[in-house]
Amino acid sequence: MEKLKSLRRLYHLGKEYSEDPFHLEAERLTQKEIDKRPFRYEIINLLLQKGGKAHTNYLEIGVRNPDHNFNKIDSKAKYGVDPGVEFKENPVDFKLTSDAFFDQLRKGEVLEPTIKFDVIFIDGLHLAEQVDRDIKNALDFISEDGFIVLHDCNPPTQYHASENFAYKKSPAGRFWTGTSWKAFYRARLNPSTSSCCIDTDWGVGIISKNNLFTHLEKDINPYLEFSVFEENRTESLNLISFNKLKEIISSH
Numbered sequence: 658m659e660k661l662k663s664l665r666r667l668y669h670l671g672k673e674y675s676e677d678p679f680h681l682e683a684e685r686l687t688q689k690e691i692d693k694r695p696f697r698y699e700i701i702n703l704l705l706q707k708g709g710k711a712h713t714n715y716l717e718i719g720v721r722n723p724d725h726n727f728n729k730i731d732s733k734a735k736y737g738v739d740p741g742v743e744f745k746e747n748p749v750d751f752k753l754t755s756d757a758f759f760d761q762l763r764k765g766e767v768l769e770p771t772i773k774f775d776v777i778f779i780d781g782l783h784l785a786e787q788v789d790r791d792i793k794n795a796l797d798f799i800s801e802d803g804f805i806v807l808h809d810c811n812p813p814t815q816y817h818a819s820e821n822f823a824y825k826k827s828p829a830g831r832f833w834t835g836t837s838w839k840a841f842y843r844a845r846l847n848p849s850t851s852s853c854c855i856d857t858d859w860g861v862g863i864i865s866k867n868n869l870f871t872h873l874e875k876d877i878n879p880y881l882e883f884s885v886f887e888e889n890r891t892e893s894l895n896l897i898s899f900n901k902l903k904e905i906i907s908s909h
């Protein structure tokens with residue numbers, strides 16, 4: 658109960674919602690997600706270590722405060738892209754939207770257009786159409802054994818997965834995953850990639866060009882409805898534990 662109260666303070670929500678069952682359930686699931694471990698950077702670091710390369714290239718789309726993730730990444734070379742919407746200092750290499758960055762990368766205006774990244778972490782604008790484009794672009798710039806990693810693929814409720822980031826009186830409060838889950842789901846239908854989602858830190862999606870994971874053989878949610886997603890969460894995402902990921906990585 659104490660945890661819920663402090664969560665409510667964090668949400669800036671008043672007493673008016675303390676009895677509302679939608680708020681109470683969303684708050685319970687928010688707390689459950691917050692308590693999960695490991696964090697995204699541990700997963701990214703594990704993927705970067707795979708293959709024991711001496712030189713690795715890492716790209717993060719959407720950095721915000723680099724102390725939360727970017728600065729914790731162990732990679733020989735690393736680059737950040739962010740137009741600076743949410744964090745005034747915005748200490749990144751490329752102060753651009755992801756679309757502008759990939760466009761300039763193709764033209765050789767930023768970095769070498771032949772560069773390949775070992776991991777590209779997509780964590781910019783969390784709207785499905787944008788994440789679709791980020792995935793499509795990233796596929797052209799990961800190495801053959803590289804990975805695309807995506808944050809916020811496993812929203813606990815439809816309120817977390819709303820399109821509207823600004824509405825803080827929602828049962829999800831200030832916790833927002835957006836609609837990234839839809840883009841990840843669509844990517845799982847691509848037979849030339851395989852994917853999984855680690856059940857931690859709001860769902861850490863991983864896409865590989867190799868056959869490490871699975872892809873969706875059949876579209877079980879053609880209208881991308883949240884209720885259908887919820888009923889088929891494990892299959893929709895190939896939701897697995899971090900330990901299972903470690904097993905898969907070490908056996909390939």
Ligand SMILES: C[S@@+](CC[C@H](N)C(=O)[O-])C[C@H]1O[C@@H](n2cnc3c(N)ncnc32)[C@H](O)[C@@H]1O
Binds near residue numbers: 718719721725
């Ligand atoms: C969720 S935060 C990133 C958090 C960070 N990756 C982490 O793990 O702590 C999203 C960031 O994406 C940035 N952003 C918004 N629209 C973007 C776009 N079109 N392209 C790239 N980044 C974008 C925002 O400015 C914000 O800093």
